[in-house]
Amino acid sequence: MDDEIKKCRVLAVQRFKAGESPEAICASLGKSKFWLYKWVKRHSEGDPLWFQDRSRKPLSTPHRTPVEIEEIVKLVRLNLYNQDLFCGAQAILWELEDLGISPLPSLRTINRVLKRNDLTQRRTGKYEPKGTPYPKLPSLLPNQTHQMDMVGPCYLSGPIRFYGLNVIDTATARCGLHSSLSKSGQDVLGGTLAIWSRLGIPDNLQVDNALSFLGSPRYPRALSQFVRLCLQNDVEPWFVPMAEPWRNGNIEQFNDHYQQKFLSKVIMTSTDELAAGTMAFEQRHNSSYRYSKLGGKTPIKALSATKTVLRFPNPDDTPLQRLEKPETGRYHLVRLIRSDLNLNILGELFPVPPELKLEYVVATIDVKEQKLKLYLGKTQVEEFDYKIR
Missing domain, CATH: 1.10.10 (Arc Repressor Mutant, subunit A)
Structure with a gap:
């Protein structure tokens, strides 16, 4: 002084x-x-240093996060990180809820704690696309594109084995879940209709090449029951390249979340508890899980903000044991053309031009025209007769 x-x-x-x-x-x-x-x-006041300036810092900060809550947030984040689990603010909030922590900090508070303690760094750097261009499906509006996957077998106490049919809307991150005791074609059809009754019917549905979806190589030109259901509801199925599950990235990431926050957390001992728990998790995710790509909105809030009118199946429709072959519609298979210059569709080989070597192409099967049309980007480069049995 x-x-x-x-x-x-x-x-x-x-x-x-x-x-x-x-x-x-x-x-x-x-x-x-x-x-x-x-x-x-x-x-x-008798202070010998009375003439000196005093700190203007307030004696108390009622709006500051209590020290014990901040330490719990840091410990939970560290525990999730060390287990190689999701460790962002939303994952931490759900973990605190499951632990019964009270008072429960808000998502904004957890984000402030992470930022204050320099705990916001990602596990890896931002993904940079590399190599051959890959066709992308639209995901600007709700139900433009869904991604679907079958998870399992999973096990309950007992043990009871079951499979989870999981769907994610790539635009709003809304999820749809259905659990069944088998992955038979009939269970897949029933589960798909049940999910559509809540999420609405998509324009495009991206899946892998599982027998339950694409069908058997023994009957390469026979439409699977799953494809028939899609085409009858004006849905275009898209099958990702063989052995490339990361192309279904949204649903694969959600499956990790499903494993961490549902299968490994909720104790279920019967099929009734499984059905109730599955529905509760779906509702909890869609109404309370916030995504940075949605501007911090929940999936339900993101849907409401678009004011999109959704399509739903007829509530009286039930999946028949054997669906009739549709007369119109298209389905698509994305494939990487390798050095042998052959397009492989369920074991059938179709020769392609040399310029397609090491390119991702879209093989579109037009049911009405009975044609297999090959596209590179938006350009049709080849066409084959394709009589569907």
Whole structure:
């Protein structure tokens, strides 16, 4: 502290104690009465360092996160990180809920704690697309594109074995879940209709090449029951390349979340508990899980913001044991053309031009025209007769 300021304060108090009038003291020093009485009061408190400046920091910060809550957030985040699990603010909030922590911090509070403690770095750097261009499906509006996958077998206490049919809407991140005791074609059809009754019917549905979806190589030109259901509802199925599950990235990431926050957390001992737990998890995710790609909105809020009118199946429709072959519609298979220059569709080989070597192409099967059309990007490069049995 400046010596002149110290001397001024000491002198002013001495003069006041000697009986000099406050007006005279303040006029001679160019100070206010408020200033004078402040230092007189400090002197009367008996503090030997009364003339020094004091910190203006408030004695309490009622809006600051309690230390114990901040430590719990840090410990939970560290525990999730060490287990190679999701460890963002939303995952931490769900973990705190499951642990019964009270009072429960808000998502914004958890984000502030992570930022304050430099715990916001990602496990890996941002993904940079590399190599051959890959066709992308639209995902700007709800139900433009769904991704679907079959998870399992999974096991309940007992043990009871079951399979989970999981769907994610790539635009709003809404999920649809259905659990069944088998992955038979009939269970897949029933599960798909049940999910569509809640999420709505998509324009495009992206899946892998499982027998339940694409059908058997023994009957390469026979439409699977799953494809028939899609085409009858004006849905275009898209099958990702063989052995490339990461092309279904949204649903694969959701499956990790499903494993961590549902299968490994919720204790279920019967099929009734499984059905109830599955529906509860779906509703919890869609109504409370917030995504940065949605601007912090939940999937339900993201859907509401678009004001999109969704299509739903007829509530009276039930999946028949054997669906009729549709007369119109298209389905697509994305394939990487290798050095042998052959397009492989369920074991059938179709020769392709040399310029397609090491390119991803879209093989579109038009049911009405009975044609297999080959596209590179948006350009049709080849066409084959393809009589569907």
